[in-house]
Amino acid sequence: MDFLGGINPAVLIASLMVASVPIMLAAIGELVVERSGVLNLGVEGMMIMGAVCGFAAAVGTGSPAVGFLGGIVGGAALALVFGVLTQILLANQVATGLALTLFGLGLSSLIGQGYVGIKPPPTTALPFGPLADIPALGRILFNHDAMVYISIAIIAAVWAVLRFTRTGLVLRAVGENHEAAHALGYKVVRIRMAAITFGGAMAGLGGAYISLVRVPQWVDGITAGQGWIALAIVVFAAWKPWRVLIGAYLFGGISVLQLNLQAAGARIPVEYLSMSPYLITILVLVLISANPKRASANAPAALGKTFHATR
Amino acid sequence: MLILEKRPSPSRFWQYATPVLAVILTMIAGGIMFALLGKNPVEAIRTIFWDPLFNPQFAAYSRPQLLVKAGPLILIAIGLSLGFRAGIWNIGAEGQYMMGAICGAAVGLAFYPLEAWYIFPLMVLGGAFGGWAWAMIPAILRVGFRTNEILVSLMLVYVAQTILSSMALGRLRNPEGGGFPGSRNLSQYPSAANLELLPGTGMHWGVVAAFIAVIASFILLQRHILGFQIKLAGQAPRAARFAGVSPGRLVILCMGISGALAGLAGLFEVSGPAGQISIDFASGYGFTAIIVAFLGRLNPIGILLAGLLMALTYIGGELAQFMLGLPSAAIQAFQGMLLFFLLAVDLLSNYRVRFISKREVA
Numbered sequence: 001m002d003f004l005g006g007i008n009p010a011v012l013i014a015s016l017m018v019a020s021v022p023i024m025l026a027a028i029g030e031l032v033v034e035r036s037g038v039l040n041l042g043v044e045g046m047m048i049m050g051a052v053c054g055f056a057a058a059v060g061t062g063s064p065a066v067g068f069l070g071g072i073v074g075g076a077a078l079a080l081v082f083g084v085l086t087q088i089l090l091a092n093q094v095a096t097g098l099a100l101t102l103f104g105l106g107l108s109s110l111i112g113q114g115y116v117g118i119k120p121p122p123t124t125a126l127p128f129g130p131l132a133d134i135p136a137l138g139r140i141l142f143n144h145d146a147m148v149y150i151s152i153a154i155i156a157a158v159w160a161v162l163r164f165t166r167t168g169l170v171l172r173a174v175g176e177n178h179e180a181a182h183a184l185g186y187k188v189v190r191i192r193m194a195a196i197t198f199g200g201a202m203a204g205l206g207g208a209y210i211s212l213v214r215v216p217q218w219v220d221g222i223t224a225g226q227g228w229i230a231l232a233i234v235v236f237a238a239w240k241p242w243r244v245l246i247g248a249y250l251f252g253g254i255s256v257l258q259l260n261l262q263a264a265g266a267r268i269p270v271e272y273l274s275m276s277p278y279l280i281t282i283l284v285l286v287l288i289s290a291n292p293k294r295a296s297a298n299a300p301a302a303l304g305k306t307f308h309a310t311r
Numbered sequence: 312m313l314i315l316e317k318r319p320s321p322s323r324f325w326q327y328a329t330p331v332l333a334v335i336l337t338m339i340a341g342g343i344m345f346a347l348l349g350k351n352p353v354e355a356i357r358t359i360f361w362d363p364l365f366n367p368q369f370a371a372y373s374r375p376q377l378l379v380k381a382g383p384l385i386l387i388a389i390g391l392s393l394g395f396r397a398g399i400w401n402i403g404a405e406g407q408y409m410m411g412a413i414c415g416a417a418v419g420l421a422f423y424p425l426e427a428w429y430i431f432p433l434m435v436l437g438g439a440f441g442g443w444a445w446a447m448i449p450a451i452l453r454v455g456f457r458t459n460e461i462l463v464s465l466m467l468v469y470v471a472q473t474i475l476s477s478m479a480l481g482r483l484r485n486p487e488g489g490g491f492p493g494s495r496n497l498s499q500y501p502s503a504a505n506l507e508l509l510p511g512t513g514m515h516w517g518v519v520a521a522f523i524a525v526i527a528s529f530i531l532l533q534r535h536i537l538g539f540q541i542k543l544a545g546q547a548p549r550a551a552r553f554a555g556v557s558p559g560r561l562v563i564l565c566m567g568i569s570g571a572l573a574g575l576a577g578l579f580e581v582s583g584p585a586g587q588i589s590i591d592f593a594s595g596y597g598f599t600a601i602i603v604a605f606l607g608r609l610n611p612i613g614i615l616l617a618g619l620l621m622a623l624t625y626i627g628g629e630l631a632q633f634m635l636g637l638p639s640a641a642i643q644a645f646q647g648m649l650l651f652f653l654l655a656v657d658l659l660s661n662y663r664v665r666f667i668s669k670r671e672v673a
Contacts, residue, residue, distance in 0.1 A: 041461065081651065085651065085654055085655055089654070089655045089657075089658045090315070090658055090661075090662065091654035091655060091657060091658070092654065094400055094461070095605060095650075095654055096651075096654050098402060098601055098650075099602075099647060099650040099651050099654060102598055102599075102601070102602065102643075102646070102647040102650060103644060103647025103648060103650070103651060104647070105643065105647075106640055106641075106642075106643030106644035106645070106646065106647045107640075107644040107647070109640035109643065110348075110638055110640040110641050110643075110644050113638055113640065220640075224469070225465075225466070225468075225469045228462060228465050228466065229466075231462060232462050232466075235459065235462070269477075270477075271473045271474065271476070271477035274473050275469065275470045275473040275474075278466040278467070278469045278470050279466075279470060281462070281466050282452070282458075282462075282463050282466050282467070285452075285458050285459065285462060285463065286452055286456050286458050289456050289457045289458040289459070290455075290456040290457075290458075308315065308317065
């Protein structure tokens with residue numbers, strides 16, 4: 001472990017929990033969207049819209065909480081455009097998702113122009129009092145801002161809703177076989193619109209976390225492919241909520257570790273370190289898809305198919 | 312109420328009319344966006360679409376730029392369109408473009424300062440190889456392990472970006488550049504320079520290659536069995552399987568062609584208009600080409616026209632930035648909007664919109 005040098009494991013784990021929040025939120029949102037049978041490739045675009053809207057709202061009001069709300073609104077608004085195009089105007093989901101990303105990148109940098117170089121209001125850690133002073137454990141578990149806990153709570157909530165509630169059952173039915181769900185009288189388009197909006201809201205929230213906490217400032221292209229990594233994590237997680245958590249921690253860990261190694265002056269060249277999160281994403285995707293039993297066994301059967309009610 | 316009725320086959324009229332309609336709608340929505348930014352919408356639209364071509368003051372400079380910008384867009388979009396038709400989504404053209412530029416430039420720089428006729432052709436091969444090899448990664452992973460090519464090709468864009476900056480700062484840095492990042496300027500190295508062929512037209516080898524690609528892809532799709540197989544695999548994958556079309560072979564071919572063309576576009580750019588490998592060499596052509604491919608309805612002639620139009624928005628955008636202070640990001644959003652409207656109005660070619668009374672519904 002000598003190449004880890006002076007990196008403190010407790011600090012490392014604590015910072016990977018923070019680093020994984022945006023990917024975790026975006027991925028859990030996309031998981032719900034995909035479980036309803038829709039493939040939204042525009043996560044990157046919705047995230048960056050959330051990042052810029054959240055930043056603008058936080059700077060405008062001086063409150064990070066309003067900022068996160070702004071992120072939710074920004075992401076959800078762009079998701080609604082996707083919803084209208086794919087669900088009502090029956091456009092190709094792959095192409096529309098790409099359009100969302102291209103448009104989001106452009107619009108965000110347009111909105112963000114006036115915000116370059118500004119510091120957002122700081123998001124503070126929750127006051128846990130004496131708990132935060134426990135050696136190692138206190139640093140890892142009790143020294144974060146609220147969003148770290150909220151993102152885990154959202155995962156738990158999505159898991160519970162999908163597994164135990166009627167709403168979750170209907171959502172999964174729509175995603176597995178929209179014709180059958182339609183025949184049973186469920187409003188396929190309405191349910192999917194709700195799922196898409198939720199996905200956009202989560203991606204936007206994750207984006208706002210990047211610009212308000214992770215970086216924290218506004219730069220063009222701030223999301224740097226995290227939306228795409230979130231898409232890969234949904235595949236990695238085999239469409240199961242808790243595995244999204246594992247996947248997000250894995251990638252959060254890699255990105256934190258590579259940054260720490262860069263700072264610690266490890267002997268690995270910097271360019272290999274900075275490309276490592278993307279290379280490892282590819283590697284994981286290959287490992288997941290190479291296993292024919294696991295590959296698409298869990299994928300929602302109607303994923304990416306256009307639904308048009310003929311009757 | 313309104314209902315949608317699927318057409319037995321796509322409407323011919325609307326297939327041609329929808330791109331035009333989308334452009335008009337984008338101009339209207341873009342005008343509203345420009346108005347919100349506090350600019351005169353009519354003036355902004357005129358500056359973008361009219362002045363670069365017909366304003367006596369700017370046209371002399373802008374007209375040649377049209378081909379310079381359209382060349383790479385068309386070249387990349389032609390390659391992408393083959394894959395998109397077959398349901399193979401190579402969206403990492405931006406990465407293949409960078410890798411083509413790096414490999415091609417590396418070939419040229421390896422010969423510096425030798426002057427010989429064979430250097431530029433070798434660079435062209437190097438560029439095509441770089442893009443092809445970069446596209447083969449997602450292609451082989453898709454064929455061998457069923458890995459999603461969308462995610463892999465996109466991830467590789469970020470990897471290529473890292474390689475590009477490390478090359479500009481390291482291996483390919485100009486030893487006489489006084490420590491500044493960036494390679495030697497290829498356009499000042501006669502054997503490696505991709506110069507204007509006809510003065511004042513903007514026509515360089517990349518534009519010639521783009522025209523050749525348009526013609527070749529037109530012939531491929533109209534007359535060749537491979538073109539038929541591509542169309543079949545996209546429209547009826549099951550029928551294609553029964554007809555003996557190997558999906559793996561199509562993936563390798565389509566990804567390979569699109570990668571090689573994107574690599575060529577990168578090479579022609581680095582040896583001509585850009586001149587050198589630098590950190591900010593990548594300018595988003597690989598992503599804009601996706602819009603070009605769809606705007607051209609994945610049809611070679613359509614892509615030719617769409618590429619010219621998209622190039623016009625780039626040049627007009629620069630002009631509007633200079634004349635009206637319109638932010639450059641506004642143009643990017645404008646281009647994204649175009650793709651939205653295109654996808655939205657595409658409904659009209661596949662579905663018939665009908666009004667029916669409430670009684671008929673019941």
